[in-house]
Amino acid sequence: MASTSSKKAYIATRVRNYLAAFAAILVVNFAIPRVMPGDPTTRFVGPGFTEEARQELLREFGLTQPLWEQFFLYLTNTLTGDFGVSFARYPTPVMELIVQRLPRTLYLMGASVTISVVLGIPLGAIAAWKFGDRQDLVITQSSLLFRSIPTFWLAILLAFLFGYVVPLFPISGATSNATHPSFISYFMDLTYHTFLPVVTMSAYFLAGYTFLMRGSLLDILPENYIKIAESKGLSERQVLFGHAVAPAFPPVLTQLGFQIGRLAGGAVLVETVFSYPGMGQLMFESVLARDYPVIQATFFFLAVMVLGSMFLAEILYTVIDPRIGGSE
Amino acid sequence: MSNERATGSEPTSTAGDASRAGTRRFDRIRGFLHGFLTNRKGLAGTVLLGTIVFISVAAPLIAPYDPEAYGVGPALAPPSVSHLFGTDDLGRDVLSRFLYGGRISLLVGVTSGVVATIAATLIGVPAGYYRGRIGRWITTAIDMSLVFPPFVLVVVFAAYAGSSVWNIILILSLLSWPIPARTIKAKTLSVRENDFVESTEALGASDARIMRQEVLPNILPVVFANGILQMVYTILMEAAVGFLGLGDTARISWGTMLYFAQKQAALSSGGWWWMVLPGFGIALAAFSFILVGSALDEVLNPRLQRRTWGDD
Amino acid sequence: MSKQTHDRARTTEETLLSVRNLSTHYREGEDDVPVRAVDGVDLEIARGETYGLVGESGCGKSTLGLSLIRALPPQGEIIDGEIHLDGREIGQPARSAVKDVQWADISMIYQGAQNAFNPVKTVGEQIREPLRIHDVVPEGERAGHVEELLDKVNLQPDITDQYPHELSGGMKQRAAIAMAIACEPELLIADEPTTALDVIVQAEVLNMLQRLQEELNFGMLVISHNLAAIMKLSDRVGVMYGGELVETAPSEVLYDSPRHPYTARLLRSLIDPRRPPEQVETIEGTPPDLRDPPTGCRFADRCDLATEQCTAEAPSLEAMSERHEAACFHHDEVSEL
Numbered sequence: 001m002a003s004t005s006s007k008k009a010y011i012a013t014r015v016r017n018y019l020a021a022f023a024a025i026l027v028v029n030f031a032i033p034r035v036m037p038g039d040p041t042t043r044f045v046g047p048g049f050t051e052e053a054r055q056e057l058l059r060e061f062g063l064t065q066p067l068w069e070q071f072f073l074y075l076t077n078t079l080t081g082d083f084g085v086s087f088a089r090y091p092t093p094v095m096e097l098i099v100q101r102l103p104r105t106l107y108l109m110g111a112s113v114t115i116s117v118v119l120g121i122p123l124g125a126i127a128a129w130k131f132g133d134r135q136d137l138v139i140t141q142s143s144l145l146f147r148s149i150p151t152f153w154l155a156i157l158l159a160f161l162f163g164y165v166v167p168l169f170p171i172s173g174a175t176s177n178a179t180h181p182s183f184i185s186y187f188m189d190l191t192y193h194t195f196l197p198v199v200t201m202s203a204y205f206l207a208g209y210t211f212l213m214r215g216s217l218l219d220i221l222p223e224n225y226i227k228i229a230e231s232k233g234l235s236e237r238q239v240l241f242g243h244a245v246a247p248a249f250p251p252v253l254t255q256l257g258f259q260i261g262r263l264a265g266g267a268v269l270v271e272t273v274f275s276y277p278g279m280g281q282l283m284f285e286s287v288l289a290r291d292y293p294v295i296q297a298t299f300f301f302l303a304v305m306v307l308g309s310m311f312l313a314e315i316l317y318t319v320i321d322p323r324i325g326g327s328e
Numbered sequence: 329m330s331n332e333r334a335t336g337s338e339p340t341s342t343a344g345d346a347s348r349a350g351t352r353r354f355d356r357i358r359g360f361l362h363g364f365l366t367n368r369k370g371l372a373g374t375v376l377l378g379t380i381v382f383i384s385v386a387a388p389l390i391a392p393y394d395p396e397a398y399g400v401g402p403a404l405a406p407p408s409v410s411h412l413f414g415t416d417d418l419g420r421d422v423l424s425r426f427l428y429g430g431r432i433s434l435l436v437g438v439t440s441g442v443v444a445t446i447a448a449t450l451i452g453v454p455a456g457y458y459r460g461r462i463g464r465w466i467t468t469a470i471d472m473s474l475v476f477p478p479f480v481l482v483v484v485f486a487a488y489a490g491s492s493v494w495n496i497i498l499i500l501s502l503l504s505w506p507i508p509a510r511t512i513k514a515k516t517l518s519v520r521e522n523d524f525v526e527s528t529e530a531l532g533a534s535d536a537r538i539m540r541q542e543v544l545p546n547i548l549p550v551v552f553a554n555g556i557l558q559m560v561y562t563i564l565m566e567a568a569v570g571f572l573g574l575g576d577t578a579r580i581s582w583g584t585m586l587y588f589a590q591k592q593a594a595l596s597s598g599g600w601w602w603m604v605l606p607g608f609g610i611a612l613a614a615f616s617f618i619l620v621g622s623a624l625d626e627v628l629n630p631r632l633q634r635r636t637w638g639d640d
Numbered sequence: 641m642s643k644q645t646h647d648r649a650r651t652t653e654e655t656l657l658s659v660r661n662l663s664t665h666y667r668e669g670e671d672d673v674p675v676r677a678v679d680g681v682d683l684e685i686a687r688g689e690t691y692g693l694v695g696e697s698g699c700g701k702s703t704l705g706l707s708l709i710r711a712l713p714p715q716g717e718i719i720d721g722e723i724h725l726d727g728r729e730i731g732q733p734a735r736s737a738v739k740d741v742q743w744a745d746i747s748m749i750y751q752g753a754q755n756a757f758n759p760v761k762t763v764g765e766q767i768r769e770p771l772r773i774h775d776v777v778p779e780g781e782r783a784g785h786v787e788e789l790l791d792k793v794n795l796q797p798d799i800t801d802q803y804p805h806e807l808s809g810g811m812k813q814r815a816a817i818a819m820a821i822a823c824e825p826e827l828l829i830a831d832e833p834t835t836a837l838d839v840i841v842q843a844e845v846l847n848m849l850q851r852l853q854e855e856l857n858f859g860m861l862v863i864s865h866n867l868a869a870i871m872k873l874s875d876r877v878g879v880m881y882g883g884e885l886v887e888t889a890p891s892e893v894l895y896d897s898p899r900h901p902y903t904a905r906l907l908r909s910l911i912d913p914r915r916p917p918e919q920v921e922t923i924e925g926t927p928p929d930l931r932d933p934p935t936g937c938r939f940a941d942r943c944d945l946a947t948e949q950c951t952a953e954a955p956s957l958e959a960m961s962e963r964h965e966a967a968c969f970h971h972d973e974v975s976e977l
Contacts, residue, residue, distance in 0.1 A: 021472040028476065036488035043488075132668075144369075144622065148614035150564050152571050153586065153607035160595040224750040225758040225766075228819070231711040232770045233742035246760045258474050258507050262561075265479025269568055273590075283480065284572060287487040299484050307475045322803040323759055 011318060018311050025303045029296060030074050034067075043292035044084075083297035088289040094297045097282060102301060104174050105271070105278035107190065109263050109305070111198045116205035117256070121245065123206075124213025124252075128221060129240050139210060146207035151266050155200045155273035162196060169196050172275035197270045204266060205259070212255050216248040250321040257313035264302045279305075363627040370627065373619025380613050384430040393421035395428045395580055404599050414601035416585075417592045425580050426605045432570075432581035433613055436493060437563030440500035444562065445555035447501065448508035453547070455509065456516025457539050470509045478503035479565055486574035493576050496569055500562050508554045515550045519543050549628030556621035560614045567610045582606035656859040657708070657827055659683040662721035662731065664700075664707045673931045677703040679883035680721070682957070685827065690853065690860040692874030692891065694867050694906065698927055700883040701863045702751070705829045708861070709746045710735045726826060744774040747825040751832040753813040757804035764800025767819045776823045789818040792855075793848060810841040817848060824856055831863045846873055867910050871895060876963070879903045882928045882938035885957065889964035897975060899966035901943050904974050937968070945970040 033043040045057045058064055065073075077083070083094035127139040163171030170176065170193050180186035220226065221244060229243040230236075268280035275281065279298050286294035318324045364370040383390065392412075393400045399419035400411075407414045413422040455466035478500075485499045520543065528542050569575045570583020573591075577584050585606040589595075594602040662681045665674035677700040685691045693701045706712045708723060710730065723731030725745060730738045747770075750756060757766055767786050771777045777785045787797040793814040804812060813833075820828055830849065834842040846869065853860055864870050870877055871891045878888040879902060887900040898904045925942035928934055936951040937943070943950065949969055957965040968974065 017468055017471060020468065021475045024472045025475060032484060032488065036485075144618045145611075145615060148560065148564075148618050149611045150567050150571070150607060150614070152568055153610065156586075156590060156595065156603065156607075164596055224752055224755045227706075227711055227750055228748070228756060229758075231709045231742055231748050233739040233744065233773050235736065235739070243758055243761075247758060250760075258510060261474060261477035262479065264477035265482075265565075265568075268480060268483060269572070272572065283483060287483055287574070290487065295484060295487055299480060302477055302480050303475060306477050310475065321760060323805050 007318060007324065010324060011315070014311075014314055014318075018307060021307055022304070025300065025307065026075065026078065029078075029300045029303070030071055032299070033292060033296060078300065083300075084293040086286075086291055086294050088286065088291040088294070094293050097294065098279070098297055098301055101278050101282050102305075104190070104194075104276065105267055105280060105302075106305065108194055108197055108201065108271070108276070108278060109260075109267055109309075111191075111194060112201035112205060112266075113256070113260075113263065113309075115198065115202040116209050119202075120206050120209030121213050121249070121252070122241075124210040124215075125217055125240055125245055125248075127210065127214040128217035129236070129244075131218065131221075136214075140214065143207035143210045146203045147211070149203070151200060151204050152269040152273055154203060155197070155270050158196050158200055159273060169193075171196065174277050194276070197274045197276055200270050200273075201263070201266050205263065208259065209252060209256065212252045213248065216251045217244055220244050220248045246320070250317055253313055253317045253320075257310040257317075260306050260309040260313070263309075264306055267302075360627060364623060367623045367627055369619045370623030373616045373621075373623055376612060376616035377620060380430055380609075380616060381434065383427050384434055387424075387427040387431065391421075391424035391427045393424040395420065395424040397421075404597070404602070407601050413605050414599070416588065416599075416602050422585075422602055422605055425585060426582070426609060428580045429582040429585055429606060430609055430613065432493065432576075432579055433563055433566055433583070433610065436497050436500065436566040437559050437613070437617075440497045440504065440562045440566075441555055441559030443497070443501035444504040445508060445551060445558055447505040448512055448554070448558075449544075449547075449551050451505065452509035452512030453516050453539050453543060456513040457520055457535065457543060467513065470506050470513065473506040474510075476503070479568065482565060482569055483572065483574060486569060491569065491574050491576055493579065496566060496575060500565055504558060504562055504565075508551075508558055511554055512547060512551060515547045516543055519546045522546075549624070553621055553624040553628060556617055556624060560617045560621065563610065563614050563617065582609045654687045655684055656687040656689075656726060657683070657685040657861075658722075658724040659704075659708070659731075660722045660724075662704070662707060662723065663719040664703050664712065664716055665719050666703075666713075666715045667717070668715055674719075675930045676883050676933060677716070677930060678707060679930075679933070681880075681883075681885045683878065683885065683888075685859045685861060687826070687859055688853065688857045689876065690850075690862060690874045692870035692877040693861060693863045693880060694865065694870045694877060695880035696865060696927060698930075699880040700930075701880045702831055704880070705748065705831050705861065705863050707731070708827075709742060709748050709829060710738055711742070711748070740774065743770045743825065744776060744823045745825055746827045746829065747820040747823065748829040749816055749820050749831065749833050752836060753816040753833075754809060754836070756812060756816040756819070757807075759804055762801055762803055763807065763815050767800070767815065767822055770819070770822050774823055785822075786818075789822055790815070792821070792852065793818045809837065810844070813837060813841065813845055814848065817845070817852070821852060821856060821858075825858055827859045827861065828853075829861045829863065832865070833862065834866070834869060835864070842869070849873070867906050879906065882933060883930050884938060884967070886939065886968070887966040888957075889960070889966075893961070893964050899960045899964070899971040899974050900939075900968045901945050901970070901974055902939050903966075945973050 044063055045054050049057065055064075063070065081095050083098070085091045086094055086097060089097065123139055123143075127136045130136045159171040162168045174193050175186065175189045176193070177189065180189065226239065226244055229239045234242065264280070267278065268284055270276070271278045271280035272284045279302055283295060283298035283302070285291070286298065365374075387395075397420065400421050401415040401419050403415065403417050403419045405411055405415045405419075411421050411423065413426065415421055416425070451466060451470060455463055455470060457463070458466070481503055482496070482499050485495070489495055489499075528538055533541075566575070566581070567583035567586070570581045571586045571590070573584070573587045575581060575584055575587075577587065583606075586603065589599070589602045589606070592599070592602075594600065660682055662678055662683075663676065664678040665676050667674040679700070681700075681704060683691070683704075693704065695701050703712070703716065706716065707718055712718070718731055721731060722729055725741065728741070730741050757763055764783075764786055767789060768782050771782045771785060772779075783800075786800055790797055790799065795811060795814055795818065799807060799811065799815065807815065828849075833849065834845055837845065849860065849862075850873065852858075862870060862873055871894070874891050876888065877891045877894050878885050879894075879900065880886065881902050887894070887898065887903045889899075894903065895907065898907055928938045928941075934940065934951065936949075936953055937946070937955055940946040940950040945968075947970070955967045955969050957967045958971075960966050960971060966974075
C-alpha cells in the first residue's frame, strides 16, 4: 500500500529528528557546566579535597585533557550509564539515585497526563458542543482559572487541607513501607502517596487540554461531515463522540507533545512541595547542595523523558490520523 | 492588511491604495477596540490587569508600612485593623510587602514574555515562510528546542549562574520561545498560501521584504495574543523560581514571599494570611493576562458560532 | 431553455412532501432578537419530482433544507408550521422522535462535498453508517450494498478502504451522492450540489442526479443560487426572497413569464452578457434585515414597481395560472419591466 509506505517514510524522518534531538541533549548537557561562569573544575570534584587530590581527581576524570577528548569520555560515560558519584551523598553513584527515582516521576507524570487527557477531552468536547451556553461558560472560565493558579501554591493548599487539616492523604514520601509483599501492594501504596501530587499536576494540564480540545472541536464542528452525521439520524452524543472527537484530537495531541516539557517543570515543583522522592525533588535538592554530577544527570534524564514522551505522542498521532504521510 | 487579489495586470495607483489602506486600518482598529471591550473576558481582564499595574506602580503611596521594616507589628500577627493581612515571622506587614511584590512579577513576566515573543516571531516566520531546506532546518531546530524542559533548565541555570532578576529574565526569555514559535510558524504557513503573497513574490520582492510587509501584518494578531498568553507562563515561572528560593531573595516578590512563608511552615503554624495573599496575587496576575490574551484571540481570530448558520 | 424533465415518466401528482406555513428562526441568546430566516413558507413536492429553490445568499433557502432534514444548528428552531412527508408530520416533534426519518427517508447532499467525509474514517465506513443506523440492509450484505452504490455513481469498489484525502474532488462529490442515496430515500435535498466544481464535473454530477432520480424515483429539492442550473434540472422552481417564497411555477413557465419583479431581475441578470453567467447575487440594493423585516413587501425598497401599497401591506401568494403563484400586487406589470 502506498500510504503505508509513505507513513513509514514519514516515521523514519521523524525518528531521524528525534535522534538529532537526543544528540542535542547530549551536547547541551556537556556544555552547561563548562560554559557557565565560575571555575568549571569545582563542578566535577566535590569540596573538601586537598589541591593535590583535586588535581589527581581532575586527571582521573579527564578534565585536564583537550575538550574533544573530554567530550568523547563524557559520551562513553553517559551512554554506559556512568554519571559519576554524588557529592552530597558521597560515594553513592549518581546512577543508583536515578534508577531509584526515575520510575516514581514517570508514574507521577504518566498518571497526570492520563487523567488530564481522559477528563480534558470530554470536558472540552462538551464545552464546544454547548458553545456559548452555561456549561461552556463554566468549563471555559474554570479552565482559565486553573491555568492561572500557580502549581506550587495549589500544591501547598492541597497539602495543607488534605494532609494537615483533614489528614486523608500522606504529604511526604513515595511509599509508607520500605518493602512490599507484592507489586500490587507497592502500587497501591505508591498511588496513595501520589494522589495529591497527581491532582495538583492534573489541574493545570487538565485545564490546558480542555481548552485545546474545545478550540480544536470548534474548528471541526462547522464541517459538513458533522452536519451529515447529524442528518444521518445519530444522537447528539453519537455525533460528538463518534464523529467529532476523533478528527479534533490530533491537534490536541500535537500540543500535548509540546507541553510535556512543562510537565517536567511541574514535577520539580510538586515533588518538592510534597517531598515526593522523584527526579524533580532530587534535582532541586542537588541544586541547593550544588551537587553538580546529580544536577547534570537529572537534567539529562528529564530531558530524555520529555523527548521519549514527545516521540510517543507523535507515534500515536501518526497512528490515529490517516492524513499523516498521505499522498500530498 | 487586507490586500485584495490583483485582478488586472496594470499596476494600480499606490497613493490611493495607501490612503484607502490607512482608513481601513483605522476602521479595523476601531472595530477591534469595540470588539475587545464588549468582550466580557477582555473587559474583566483589562480591569483586573489595570488594578494590578496600578497597585504595583502606586505601592509607595498606598502601602501602609515600609515593606522592608522589621517589627512594624508583632511577629506572625493575624489580620487586624492595623495590619489588614497580618504580619510575617519578622513582624513585617504582609499587605505592604504584597503591594510591592507585584513589581518583580510584572517586570520579569512582561519583559521575558516580550523578548520571547520577539524571538519566536523572528524564528517562526522564516520557518513557515521558506519552503524547502531552510524552512525544514529551522523547524527542526524549533522542535529540538521543545525537548528541553524550560523550568528544569531555569533551575539548572539558577544553580550555576546565580539568580539576579536580569538573569531570570534572560533565562526565561531564552527558554520560552519554542512553543509560540511553532504557533507563529503554522500561521505563517497559512498566510503564505494566500494569493497576494504569491503575487508579490511574482513581482520580484525580496524574501525579507515580503515577510516584513505581507506576512508580518497578517500574523500580528496571532503574535500579539500569543505574547500575552506567553506572559502568563513567564509570570508563573518567575513565581516558581522565587518560591524555590532560587530567585533574588533580597527583593520582595510574591514568589519569594511564598518561599519564606513555606520555609517557616506558615500554614501549619497557623499563619495562613502570609501564604494566601501572595499566591492570590500570582493567580490573579496570571488570570488577568489569560483573560486579556484569550479575549484578544477571540476578537482577532473570530470563530463566531460553533456551527455556522445553515444559510449560504 | 430546453427542458426534458417536466414530463419525466414517473412524475406523478402524488404528494410526497407538503410544507405548510413553515417558519424557522435563529436566535443567538435568550433575549436576542430572532432572525426570521424562513417565514411562513408553503411548498409541495410530488414523488419523483424535482423542485428547484433559488435565491440570493441569506434568503433562507438552505435553512429551509436544514429544517426539512431536521439538522438545524442549535441556534435554529422551527417556530411554526408543518412538514408532512408521506403523510407523517416530521416538523413539530422533537428531533429525537424523527431520527428514523433522517437519511432513511430524507437525505441531503451538503454544499461543498470537499468536507462531506470525516477525514479520519474510511469512505466505505461512512457510506455504510446509515445502513447500520437504520438497519435497512442486513449486516452481512452491507459491504456488497456499498459496492453497488459506488457502482451507481461510477466509482471503483476499492475506494471503500480509502480515506477522504486520497480521493479527488469529483470522486468525493460522487461518493457523497452514493452516501446520500444509501437508504434509498424518498426525498433528496441537494444544497448547491455543483458549486466549487469545475464545469465538466458539474455537468456530470447533474446528469448523475437525474439518472439516479429516474432509477430510484425520489423527490428532489435542489437548492442553489445558480438559476441556470436550477432551471435545467427542475420540474418546478420556487424563488425565495427575504425568508419568503415569492413565486413558484413550472420552470419553463417561470422562464417565459415571471410574475414577481425579483424573479424577473434574476432572469435578466441571467441573460445579461456583462455579468458572469452564473451569478445572481449581483442585484442592486441589500436584502431586508430578517431580525426586523419590513411590514410590507420585503422586496419593495429594491423594486422598480413599488408603490405605497407595497410598503404598507404584505402581498401573499396568489394563483396566476395553473401551478403558478406569485406574491406581488403588481404582477401584471412585471412583463413590462
